[in-house]
Each structure stands twice: as structure tokens, then as C-alpha cells.
Amino acid sequence: MSGPARLRDVAELAGVSPGLVSRLLNGDESLTVREETRDAVMRAVAELGYVANSAASSLRRSRTDTIGLALDHVTNPLFRELVRGAQQAATKRGSALLLLDVEDLTNDPHPFTALINARRIDGLLLQGGYSDDAVPASYSSQLPTVIVNSPGDGTAAGVSLQDSLAAEIATAHVLDLGHRNVAFIAGADGPATEARYLGFRTAFVERNLVESPDLYEAGGWDARDGFEATVRLLERGQRPTAYVVANAVSAMGTLRALAAAGIDVPGDASVVAVHDPWFAEMMTPPLTTVSLPLYELGRASVNVLLDQISGEAPQDLIIADPPPQLITRGSTGTVDMSVMSS
Amino acid sequence: MSGPARLRDVAELAGVSPGLVSRLLNGDESLTVREETRDAVMRAVAELGYVANSAASSLRRSRTDTIGLALDHVTNPLFRELVRGAQQAATKRGSALLLLDVEDLTNDPHPFTALINARRIDGLLLQGGYSDDAVPASYSSQLPTVIVNSPGDGTAAGVSLQDSLAAEIATAHVLDLGHRNVAFIAGADGPATEARYLGFRTAFVERNLVESPDLYEAGGWDARDGFEATVRLLERGQRPTAYVVANAVSAMGTLRALAAAGIDVPGDASVVAVHDPWFAEMMTPPLTTVSLPLYELGRASVNVLLDQISGEAPQDLIIADPPPQLITRGSTGTVDMSVMSS
């Protein structure tokens, strides 16, 4: 009666054997019990507040019901919803999320490997897009792995968003406002950036327009990257009237760079970005964005991973519901404004 | 040879008993071994890449080497550094961080309690300031608990920052720029807000000035809270020339509200906030802030918690190194600017 109740305590209280209680609680199909017995056990469980000791259970089942979550910056604003989704899906399916330090991911030897060898996690959720491709592969051979926000790479399953479509919608928005001089500020190299650039070009093609390669600028995913990319573009003498930014966080940098250069938004130039984080509406000016279902991405990634852990074959997935949606705010305006003021 | 190596495998390879290997790896003081034997064991460990199965180890030692981390929004930008600090401290001391869903924290029955009863975590890191006081108490009676970013409440240890001093520095900054009409946009009710308001008043007192109670506006910690608080203040007819905002995230809302009201920053009003997140320099205008050592807070909180888990008495702590530091950016200017333009 000192620590928490053990299986044995429950069994004794209910007057049955521990094995019976275990089978009952785990829903063993091959078990037949009288209602009476079942009730007695359930009452004992409730009375003692019994919860199986996870260490013992893990040891026996060689399963930890824990999955590792490695995000480059857990606190990337975009990941708020993703983490929430992952968390809830995991909780719902009885698993916990272990936070992994991505800085460790690229160290050698991976302090990470210790976690895997210690059998502390059943599977791994890795953020795609940032890390180089070698990393996922080295893990996916050791345990079920799902790459979040990136298509699968053959070795590990991938769950991704409609990146291309989102960028296309963003681009279409400014094109339809009359802009023709449209810059693309890319994210870090990788599938997500490629997909978004594809969407960018598609919007042009569908309108029988031609984009200018001079207005492409390589960037990264954070605000400073967006800032620097935009500065480089301006220093190259380009003066686009609209910017499609691969990511709302780096769009913050774009806005800053434009403001610093004395370019008014949306007076002199429009800015639209992919993803709709909490701060978009709080920026000056409020940022026009195309939202993507990050919560669903988190949920789905966990589900795919847990399915894989339960033995299903790795399965790639693209989250299309809810679809990307344009959220018009103050950072975009018609080209006439730009032209007139310039 | 199928799964990962077990203690027994190592022992066999080294030609010793499993117990010896365990005692050696765990640094049993009462053990004496020949160099030769020690080497053989170490070589076997290295060769097999042996890492103790954590479930088995946990079961035996009744310790999971895992601590729960509950932050209101893990992805709150302010927590980026905090999480990094916590992560690194935990890793260094051999513990892992389990992400907890704070929404669950206030549910009843706590899905959380299951985690505790399942003995999945050795201790709990709770975010202070948000959650009401009853919550920490209900947990701290069940397992070691540390409240992060809040002074201890008697039942649980607390690790906090120099909130008062930070607010004082922020306030002193605008007072010294000549502002006298200074508003205080508070955070959510709680110790952190109280401390910061205290610092605000202290800056006035030390300069033999008197603050105006009319310029206090209750708020919250997120951007929308800051926005709404500022709007309320303006609707009350107040036109302060400077704003001290309890938190950099809500300061974003303040900036937005001012811009929306056509009040130029820093032309018509200055804004300074506590905490220096990544986006401060990317705002328009760049936000003047007072930084606080969040990384250290994370590190220290984990250390205090782990000490407590090892049996030390709960101990409150205030992180004072590095000290709060004023980071002057574009959102603050002398009062002359404001006066002249109005």
C-alpha cells in the first residue's frame, strides 16, 4: 500500500489471478469470464486507481509506447499546430512524445542512437526539409521513421502538404492583382522549396505568363534568411512589385528588409507567404498568407508512424484536407497602387 | 544476435558474469576488478554497441530517467531558448524530456495522472504564470515538481527570472528618454506580472516620479492580448508617449494596435518589452527589449528538478546570470520626437 497499486494488488482485491486481470484489461479476445468476475476486477481497478507500470509492461512487450519527435526548432511558430496535432493523436492512441534535440541529430556519434539502442522509443518523427537526406536514412533502417512535411524518400515514409498548390494560390493571388514583376523568395533547398517553386511557376504558366528567373532568390526558413535573401535581391537592382515568400517566418524578414529599404507594403510592393502562423495578423502590415493544415499534418504523421509500428507497410501521404486557403490581409494590393506610387 | 545486445551478451563475450558488467558500467564503488577484466568488458561493450535496455533498468531501479515538460505553448517563441536549455541539461544528466499536453493539465480526470501512475516520469516541469495555483499543488504532492518562471509556491520549488529588474530597466529606459506619460501593458495575472509591475513602479520611484494608474492596462501573454489591451487603453482616451509591455509577444499586438490607430512608433510613441525573442529585430519597427536568460532558466529548472529527484530538498532559485540587458532598437526614441510630432 506504499507505492501505486500493482497488478497483484488488484488481483488479490478481486480474488483472481494477476494474469486474468492483465488479460481482461488488455482485451484478450480468447478470454471468457463471468460478468461477476469482470465486475469485481473492474471495481478493484477503479478502487485502487490501477495503471500498469510502464517499465514492466515495456519490458515484457518490448514496446515503449513512446515516439521520438525531432523538430529543428520545436518552437518554430509554424510548429505550434503541428505539435498540437501530433500530441493529440499520440495521446489518443496511447503513446507519449519524447522531445529530441535535433542538434544531436547531426552529431557523430548520435547521442540519439543511445536512445534507440536503449529502446526508449518505438519510432521516430523527423522533420523533413531541413536535415540532409542521409540522416533519415540512417535512422529509418533502425526503427520506423516518418518524415514530416516532406515526401517519402524511399527509405522512410513521408507525410507532406500541398506545398505546390499553396504556392500556386499565393502566386495566383498577386498575379490576379495585376502584378507581373513577381519575385520568389525560396526556402532552404529541399523538396518543400522545390514544390513551392513549382507551384509558383504553374500559376504563371496557367495564365500564359512568363516568370523572370532573375526574380528568384535562394533563402532559408527563418526570418533572418528571408531578410538576407530580400536584401540580396534588392542589391541586385531588382524592384519587383510583388514577393511570394516560401514561408511566413522568412516573410517577416522580407517585410523588414523592404521597410528598411523604404519600400512601402503594400504601396510599393505586395508580399504573400505560405503558411499562416499566429503572428501573421499582427505584423505591420498584416501578412497575406496561404494557410496549410499543420495540425492535420501532425495528427496524420503520428498515425502513419503508429500504423507502421504496428506492422503496416510504410505509406506516403499528402494531407489535402482542409485545402490550402488564401487569407487576404494588408500586405497585398493591386499593382496599380505600386505603379502609381513609383 | 537478432535484436540489440543484452547485458548477457556482453558478459559472455567478455567471459564474465552479467552482474559484473552491470556493476562496472554503473560505477559500483565496492567493486574491485583487474585492469585486464575491465578492458575486456569495455571492449565487449564497444563491440556490441551495448546500451542498457531502459525498460528493464527502470523496472529494477524504479526510475525512468524521464521528466515531463509542460509548457502552455511549447511553441511560444519565448520558449525556444528555454526548451533548448532544458533539453541540454536533461541530456547531460541522462534524462529525456517527455512532452506533455497542457490542455490535459486542466482536464479532469487528468490524462496526466495516468502518466504519473504509470510511472513514466520521475518529475514534472510546469510552466508558471499561466496555470492557476491549484494545478501545481495537485501534482507536487505526487511527484517532484518544479515550476518554471515563477517563484515557488510552498508546495513546489520554483525557478524564476529577475522579472522585476527587467521591467525596471525597460521602464528606466523610456523614462530616461524623457517620457513621463508611460503606460504599462500587463501580462496575465500572476507572479510574473506582479513582479514586472513592481519593477515598473520602482523605476518611477527611484527617479522621484509618479506613475499614473490610468495608464495600467491588464493584458495577457499572447499577441492578441497585447493588441486588445492596447486598443482598450486607446479607447479610454489615453495617449501615452511610451509603452512598457510585460512581454515581447504581446508587444507585437501593441505595435499592431498603434499602427492601426495611426500612431507612429517611435515618432508618436515608444514601445519597450520584456524578453528578447528572435523576431524582435524583425518587427517594424524593430522592437527595443530587455533580454532575460531563458536558456539558463531551462537549464537550471531541469537541474533543480533532477536534484530534487535525487533526494535533495526542494529549492527555489532566481536566475540572475546573465543579468537582464537592454537591447535598444527602433521602437524607442526620445520624448521630443513624440512631442514635436503631436
Added chain:
DNA sequence: TTCTTCAACAAAATCGATATACCTCTGGCA
């Protein structure tokens, strides 16, 4: 009536690491 066949459980063998309680030499000393 005797053998099957279930229903309804119980017993016992794991899972892998750790900690405590033994052993077994060898050398030194009275």
C-alpha cells in the same frame, strides 16, 4: 456411464538489468 468439450480460470515462464548475498582463491601472519 464414460469420454469430450468448453467455460473459466490459475500457474509459471519469461522480458533484461541490478543489487545483495555469497563464494573461492591467494598471500600473509601468528
Added chain:
DNA sequence: TGCCAGAGGTATATCGATTTTGTTGAAGAA
């Protein structure tokens, strides 16, 4: 010679849950 104290280990009993293999009694079949 006999005894004792370490040095240098080994053997074994847990930790608590799960799972496989048994066991028992009673109802139906032959």
C-alpha cells in the same frame, strides 16, 4: 600448520506485467 583478510569475482532473487500452458468442474455427446 592453520587461520583470516581481502581481491576478484559469481549466483540469485527481485522489479511488475504479459503470455503460454495447464488445470478443474460441469454440461453435453455417445
